[in-house]
Amino acid sequence: MIRTHPSTPFDDQKPGTSGLRKKVRVFQQPNYAENFIQSVFDVAEREAGSTLVLGGDGRFHNRTVIQQAIRMAAANGYGRVLVGQGGILSTPAASHVIRKYGASGGLILSASHNPGGPDEDFGIKYNTANGGPAPEGVTGAIYARTQEIDRWLDVDAPDVDLDTRGVTHVREMAVQVIDPVADYAALMEELFDFDAMRAAVKDGLGMAFDAMHAVTGPYAHEILEKRLGFAKGTVRNGTPLEDFGGHHPDPNLVHAKVLYDLMMSNDAPAIGAASDGDGDRNLIIGKHRFITPSDSLAMLAANAHLASGYADGLKGIARSMPTSAAADRVAEALGIPAFETPTGWKFFGNLLDAGKATICGEESAGTGSDHVREKDGLWAVLLWLNILAATGKSVDQIAREHWARFGRNYYARHDYEGVESDSADALMDALTGSLPGLPGTSFGPLTVAEADSFAYTDPVDGSLSENQGVRVLFEGGNRVVFRLSGTGTQGATIRVYLERYEPVGGNLDAETPTMLAEIIAAAEQIAGIERHTGRTAPDVVT
Numbered sequence: 001m002i003r004t005h006p007s008t009p010f011d012d013q014k015p016g017t018s019g020l021r022k023k024v025r026v027f028q029q030p031n032y033a034e035n036f037i038q039s040v041f042d043v044a045e046r047e048a049g050s051t052l053v054l055g056g057d058g059r060f061h062n063r064t065v066i067q068q069a070i071r072m073a074a075a076n077g078y079g080r081v082l083v084g085q086g087g088i089l090s091t092p093a094a095s096h097v098i099r100k101y102g103a104s105g106g107l108i109l110s111a112s113h114n115p116g117g118p119d120e121d122f123g124i125k126y127n128t129a130n131g132g133p134a135p136e137g138v139t140g141a142i143y144a145r146t147q148e149i150d151r152w153l154d155v156d157a158p159d160v161d162l163d164t165r166g167v168t169h170v171r172e173m174a175v176q177v178i179d180p181v182a183d184y185a186a187l188m189e190e191l192f193d194f195d196a197m198r199a200a201v202k203d204g205l206g207m208a209f210d211a212m213h214a215v216t217g218p219y220a221h222e223i224l225e226k227r228l229g230f231a232k233g234t235v236r237n238g239t240p241l242e243d244f245g246g247h248h249p250d251p252n253l254v255h256a257k258v259l260y261d262l263m264m265s266n267d268a269p270a271i272g273a274a275s276d277g278d279g280d281r282n283l284i285i286g287k288h289r290f291i292t293p294s295d296s297l298a299m300l301a302a303n304a305h306l307a308s309g310y311a312d313g314l315k316g317i318a319r320s321m322p323t324s325a326a327a328d329r330v331a332e333a334l335g336i337p338a339f340e341t342p343t344g345w346k347f348f349g350n351l352l353d354a355g356k357a358t359i360c361g362e363e364s365a366g367t368g369s370d371h372v373r374e375k376d377g378l379w380a381v382l383l384w385l386n387i388l389a390a391t392g393k394s395v396d397q398i399a400r401e402h403w404a405r406f407g408r409n410y411y412a413r414h415d416y417e418g419v420e421s422d423s424a425d426a427l428m429d430a431l432t433g434s435l436p437g438l439p440g441t442s443f444g445p446l447t448v449a450e451a452d453s454f455a456y457t458d459p460v461d462g463s464l465s466e467n468q469g470v471r472v473l474f475e476g477g478n479r480v481v482f483r484l485s486g487t488g489t490q491g492a493t494i495r496v497y498l499e500r501y502e503p504v505g506g507n508l509d510a511e512t513p514t515m516l517a518e519i520i521a522a523a524e525q526i527a528g529i530e531r532h533t534g535r536t537a538p539d540v541v542t
Helices: 032-043 062-075 091-100 136-146 182-191 194-202 216-227 257-263 293-306 326-334 346-353 377-391 395-406 421-437 512-527 529-533
Strands: 002-006 020-023 051-056 080-088 105-109 121-128 151-155 166-170 173-178 207-210 271-275 282-286 289-291 317-320 338-341 359-362 366-369 408-419 446-453 470-474 479-484 492-502
Touching: 032 062, 032 121, 032 136, 032 151, 051 062, 051 091, 062 080, 062 105, 062 121, 062 151, 062 166, 062 173, 080 091, 091 105, 091 121, 091 182, 091 377, 121 136, 182 216, 182 377, 194 377, 207 216, 207 257, 216 377, 257 271, 257 282, 271 377, 282 293, 282 377, 282 395, 289 293, 289 395, 293 317, 293 326, 293 359, 293 366, 293 377, 293 395, 293 408, 317 326, 317 346, 326 338, 326 395, 326 408, 338 346, 346 359, 366 377, 377 395, 408 421, 408 512, 408 529, 421 446, 421 470, 421 479, 421 492, 421 512, 421 529, 446 512, 470 512, 479 512, 492 512, 492 529, 512 529
Parallel strands: 051 080, 051 105, 080 173, 207 271, 317 338, 317 359
Antiparallel strands: 002 151, 020 121, 105 121, 166 173, 271 282, 282 289, 359 366, 408 492, 446 470, 470 479, 479 492
């Protein structure tokens, strides 16, 4: 029997770039998660008896919401739910499962790189049948439904045993608990030359992988240690924990400092890597050489042909607007299109589905390809390993040779976190209002060539996305970008992206802060961050 539970709307359920993210205690309110899930089910395009994929990154509150989502799916006409064992399913693995098994969509329970635990963050994201995040038209419809919802549906049924693989039934609906790693690992073996990588490992290729007590631990143990033969202990912090061991599962130089310190030491292995809470981001560090995500995208694209899955070449390269233009230079050299999109992986989905792009990336440590419709942290690590195995070169050598060929885009992102929302909005409003007067203005040695609020017209469906960040482009290929992030759960995060292009033959191995100093000073003059927020320095520099 289907049960109908009366409810009333919550006014704060507008999905951001990666779904709905709030504090756990917000999601624990009666009807809160149920309202949002029911709204998804009410607007999702699906036939009766469709398959729903369900899983998450193992953070606190995942199991509770998974059980409720199963009961609600049974009441809403789904015929089958595929759920990762233990409630575990990385974001890229969920995308693959949706695509492989022809699901109508999936719920991914994660707040990505945000902290976990009873007092920390939780999130729900809906992915559509192509395996990618719901596009803006769908998220807009979900939000509209949350604002008028008056009931949610479920069935009276006991909890499903999430820890035992196999099929059970909740009323008429089949619930299949699947191995969360097997399908994904098999896909990786199709894309990369595992024999070459195994041989390189036997010849002494070493690595350190920090899973940050998040979802990629089981995937990394299986693929890196069992299938590729890296020594036991290569994967560190490999057991997913509900609070990520009390740490922040964000693979950057602040939160992965232990790995960074190792890789900067004389005892460093050839490559160090890390992934985030839900497995879609990556950090790459060679011995004595940190690779920025923007450079990693460019270097992977330039060398992707060395992996069997990309031997026929790339159709195109796409990057988010705040990501450095390094990948554009690779695309030009390869004679393929380069696309600049707003932030948010969903904008890459149309390009991938239309066959216009093969590899995509964002400066926020997300890189992926057309094998799924999400960024994929472990995929990026494996492509780096494949390149190392195929060339016999070090990460540092690959980087130096790349810059010698293409020039170097010195790049950094400054995050001002937890800023009072009104102050952040006032800053962006003032900045936007100043745009018409900026061209031709000089800030120290830098002269503004162009300034605008970035808008994107999708080349596939013609949809327009406006106000996607403020760009200030200086003469000579340098720039600064300002935008508010949509991935936090409280206050606002102001992100400032700083980029300086040094051409071939220039100073290609200097310290990044030194090379960016003039742009940093200009950014403060242009935006007045200290005046608006009282902040004299960023909270995080990546």
